[in-house]
Amino acid sequence: MNFDFSDDQKLIQKTARDYLAQHAPLSVCRRVLEGNERYDAALWKGAAEMGWLGAAVPEEYGGSGLGHLELVLIAEEIGRSLAPIPFSSSAALATEALLVAGSEAQKKKLLPRLCSGELIGTLAVAEGTGDFDVATPGTRIEGGRVTGEKLPVSDGDVAGIALVLVRDGSGASLALVDLEAPGVTRTSLESLDPSRSQAKLGFSNVPAEIVGASGKGREIVSKVLDRAAVVMAFEQLGGAQRALDVTRDYALGRYAFGRPIASFQALKHRFADLFCAIELARSNAFYGAWALSHGNDELPLAACGARIAATDAFELAAKDMIQIHGGVGYTWEYDCHLFYRRAKLLGLVLGSASEWREKLMTRLEAREAA
Amino acid sequence: MDFNDTAEEAAYRAKARAWLDANAEPVDPNEPSGDPLAEREDDDMIRSAKAWQAKKFDAGWACITWPKEYGGQGGTTMQSVIFNQEQSKFKTPPPIYTIGHGMLGPTIMTHGTPEQKTKHLRTMARGEEIWCQLFSEPAAGSDLAGLRSTAVRDGNDWVLNGQKIWSTGAHFSKWGMIVVRTDPNAAKHAGLTYFILDMESKGIEIRPIKQINGGSGFNEVFYADVRVPDSNRVGAVGDGWRVALTTLMNERVAIGAGSATGGFRHLLKLARDAKRGGRPAIEDSAVRQKLAELWVTQQGLKYTGFRTLSALSQGKIPGPEGSIGKAVGAPMAQEMAALAVELQGPLGATRDAAATLHEGLWQGMWLATPGIRIAGGTDEILKNIIAERVLRLPPEVRLDKDMPFRDVPTGPPSK
Numbered sequence: 001m002n003f004d005f006s007d008d009q010k011l012i013q014k015t016a017r018d019y020l021a022q023h024a025p026l027s028v029c030r031r032v033l034e035g036n037e038r039y040d041a042a043l044w045k046g047a048a049e050m051g052w053l054g055a056a057v058p059e060e061y062g063g064s065g066l067g068h069l070e071l072v073l074i075a076e077e078i079g080r081s082l083a084p085i086p087f088s089s090s091a092a093l094a095t096e097a098l099l100v101a102g103s104e105a106q107k108k109k110l111l112p113r114l115c116s117g118e119l120i121g122t123l124a125v126a127e128g129t130g131d132f133d134v135a136t137p138g139t140r141i142e143g144g145r146v147t148g149e150k151l152p153v154s155d156g157d158v159a160g161i162a163l164v165l166v167r168d169g170s171g172a173s174l175a176l177v178d179l180e181a182p183g184v185t186r187t188s189l190e191s192l193d194p195s196r197s198q199a200k201l202g203f204s205n206v207p208a209e210i211v212g213a214s215g216k217g218r219e220i221v222s223k224v225l226d227r228a229a230v231v232m233a234f235e236q237l238g239g240a241q242r243a244l245d246v247t248r249d250y251a252l253g254r255y256a257f258g259r260p261i262a263s264f265q266a267l268k269h270r271f272a273d274l275f276c277a278i279e280l281a282r283s284n285a286f287y288g289a290w291a292l293s294h295g296n297d298e299l300p301l302a303a304c305g306a307r308i309a310a311t312d313a314f315e316l317a318a319k320d321m322i323q324i325h326g327g328v329g330y331t332w333e334y335d336c337h338l339f340y341r342r343a344k345l346l347g348l349v350l351g352s353a354s355e356w357r358e359k360l361m362t363r364l365e366a367r368e369a370a
Numbered sequence: 371m372d373f374n375d376t377a378e379e380a381a382y383r384a385k386a387r388a389w390l391d392a393n394a395e396p397v398d399p400n401e402p403s404g405d406p407l408a409e410r411e412d413d414d415m416i417r418s419a420k421a422w423q424a425k426k427f428d429a430g431w432a433c434i435t436w437p438k439e440y441g442g443q444g445g446t447t448m449q450s451v452i453f454n455q456e457q458s459k460f461k462t463p464p465p466i467y468t469i470g471h472g473m474l475g476p477t478i479m480t481h482g483t484p485e486q487k488t489k490h491l492r493t494m495a496r497g498e499e500i501w502c503q504l505f506s507e508p509a510a511g512s513d514l515a516g517l518r519s520t521a522v523r524d525g526n527d528w529v530l531n532g533q534k535i536w537s538t539g540a541h542f543s544k545w546g547m548i549v550v551r552t553d554p555n556a557a558k559h560a561g562l563t564y565f566i567l568d569m570e571s572k573g574i575e576i577r578p579i580k581q582i583n584g585g586s587g588f589n590e591v592f593y594a595d596v597r598v599p600d601s602n603r604v605g606a607v608g609d610g611w612r613v614a615l616t617t618l619m620n621e622r623v624a625i626g627a628g629s630a631t632g633g634f635r636h637l638l639k640l641a642r643d644a645k646r647g648g649r650p651a652i653e654d655s656a657v658r659q660k661l662a663e664l665w666v667t668q669q670g671l672k673y674t675g676f677r678t679l680s681a682l683s684q685g686k687i688p689g690p691e692g693s694i695g696k697a698v699g700a701p702m703a704q705e706m707a708a709l710a711v712e713l714q715g716p717l718g719a720t721r722d723a724a725a726t727l728h729e730g731l732w733q734g735m736w737l738a739t740p741g742i743r744i745a746g747g748t749d750e751i752l753k754n755i756i757a758e759r760v761l762r763l764p765p766e767v768r769l770d771k772d773m774p775f776r777d778v779p780t781g782p783p784s785k
């Protein structure tokens with residue numbers, strides 16, 4: 001049994017951590033959050049140069065040909081640094097969608113540009129309030145042209161392409177849309193975490209090509225979401241661990257009643273609970289990474305476990321972070337709100353934890369019935 | 371990353387499996403099984419447990435990690451885990467040797483004299499004699515070092531007086547390991563000494579205690595001028611706390627990777643069989659959310675166990691983070707049982723085997739699980755351990771540390 005990452009993989013992670021410590025201190029996240037940039041373009045370029053965006057993409061498509069075990073460890077570091085870049089939309093969602101369902105021509109044409117960071121991609125499924133996974137999309141394709149509206153779309157305002165779930169006759173298909181094409185309107189939405197942008201995309205008779213088999217859009221999206229959920233679980237873990245580390249240091253340094261607040265048992269037990277939540281999430285995420293990298297049939301269940309546990313752990317970490325910091329934790333000046341926002345954003349952009357719990361039960365029941 | 375067995379591990383597993391196939395009956399995975407604190411007082415059960423242990427010993431499957439000279443197999447922890455994983459798929463008698471094999475044997479190996487090792491370890495391994503742990507007292511549980519049973523030197527003997535409590539299996543044990551105070555004038559942790567005690571000695575009285583689930587797995591044990599030869603002392607006089615810590619550390623290492631996970635399938639089945647609003651309860655979204663949450667926790671525990679095993683497999687020693695298993699697993703087991711009972715509606719309030727779903731097993735588990743959250747370190751003590759030893763947060767403020775034990779307060783000041 002070796003349920004751990006290899007030394008080479010850990011080295012890749014360490015390199016990513018060091019790079020981000022230098023190029024993405026929390027002040028970088030804050031600058032994007034406070035300013036008008038939608039993401040940090042220099043950091044995005046750096047991430048591409050480091051080979052992160054194509055970590056799991058074969059070399060023939062311009063990737064670094066490493067694998068998903070490397071990709072998830074990089075995601076963990078992106079999470080730890082709260083990097084303000086469209087990593088999960090482009091490197092997880094759009095890239096995985098093309099890897100899962102793209103034709104040879106689509107992969108040849110687009111993956112190299114996604115890996116080099118020159119093109120940003122995203123996935124557009126949700127249409128307004130409710131589940132991420134819409135049963136019958138209102139957006140439709142007819143005669144190769146897409147019409148409708150998608151919202152919210154993560155990084156939809158900075159992406160150059162989107163894979164859009166559309167109604168196609170009686171079924172649903174995944175359509176590849178060039179967001180620079182005429183007929184596309186992009187509206188930035190105010191994001192709960194402005195260091196990760198969100199948009200509304202309108203399509204009016206926009207030319208598109210189908211990705212994967214026509215009528216199989218929902219199945220493809222479901223596969224892509226499972227893969228992205230595992231990658232994002234590591235991003236969430238990185239954020240949660242950083243929140244715990246920062247909060248621990250603060251609690252050791254802050255004195256009240258003549259002693260460090262970290263010595264109060266009410267806080268010690270909060271820390272212990274948080275530690276358990278993070279470690280259980282890590283174990284679930286490891287299992288997800290294993291299933292993902294081995295193309296194992298356990299992935300649909302493992303992805304649910306990773307998504308739910310990591311979402312809950314990061315949200316708990318971020319909430320406790322503010323609580324344990326006291327008044328300063330509630331100020332704009334302290335960094336706690338960066339974590340609080342990022343945890344909620346990541347916990348929702350692929351569908352909420354309760355949506356995933358429901359999905360998990362459906363899958364568990366199907367397996368028991370089999 | 372790969373959690374398949376290595377070639378050697380697979381070969382070992384196959385060998386274990388073949389022996390178990392030939393010697394035990396497999397468990398039906400669809401049949402709801404047992405209460406986690408199975409009652410241990412019945413004579414037939416003890417006979418069958420002894421017979422099973424002797425059979426394993428004779429075939430070379432007992433105390434796998436112990437050195438050969440003490441009746442073990444000189445094997446690795448990983449091998450022992452593999453055997454236990456395979457054994458859990460078979461019907462075997464309840465585990466009455468966990469305390470002896472998991473905690474007391476290793477303590478003798480670390481601190482015992484050569485004579486003690488020769489005399490006890492092999493018979494312990496073969497299960498001929500059962501051992502119990504006599505640590506807790508009415509006034510000393512979490513705060514174990516606050517114990518007040520005494521031993522006074524008299525020639526070549528020590529004379530023991532006092533009371534122990536919650537002593538699991540004392541009523542069918544031949545031997546016990548006991549910690550007593552030999553110097554009340556020393557500081558709390560300094561005045562303790564550790565002994566091996568023959569449970570048939572004169573002056574010992576064992577009274578079973580009835581638990582909330584109706585069973586009596588544990589006892590109170592009284593000592594009136596019980597003589598213990600000095601040759602039964604484990605470690606130096608006054609060094610009992612250090613010896614006891616070895617026992618307690620081994621308690622935590624008793625790993626059960628994947629063992630707590632069988633219950634979930636049965637819970638799922640129960641949710642299909644139970645009704646809510648005339649429909650199977652599993653269709654109710656509140657029930658689904660709760661089940662999903664429990665599944666994720668249980669998976670997290672399972673794979674945390676696998677991560678520990680990976681560390682073991684690479685020859686690393688698991689640290690205090692092993693406390694997660696019990697800190698999370700015990701309350702989770704209680705929650706699972708509570709959900710299963712609640713899903714049965716008003717009928718859940720009965721224990722009638724014929725009327726309830728799954729023959730009242732969940733009611734039994736609901737009554738037993740509060741004990742798991744207390745035995746072997748309470749939830750709160752485990753959280754203290756995680757906070758202090760893993761996260762390195764400051765220790766609890768202690769008011770009793772440097773005073774002589776006789777001055778330590780034991781209750782509210784009298785008016």
Ligand SMILES: Cc1cc2nc3c(=O)[nH]c(=O)nc-3n(C[C@H](O)[C@H](O)[C@H](O)COP(=O)(O)OP(=O)(O)OC[C@H]3O[C@@H](n4cnc5c(N)ncnc54)[C@H](O)[C@@H]3O)c2cc1C
Binds near residue numbers: 505536766
């Ligand atoms: C089923 C079962 C089997 C057992 N078997 C054995 C056995 O074989 N041998 C043996 O020696 N003992 C045995 N025990 C005893 C067990 O180890 C003790 O019950 C346990 O350590 C708690 O001690 P206590 O009962 O004195 O409770 P207390 O220590 O009085 O605890 C009461 C409450 O106070 C809390 N508390 C205490 N100290 C702290 C602290 N520092 N911080 C926060 N909260 C605190 C506890 O968490 C608990 O909630 C068994 C117990 C059970 C339930």
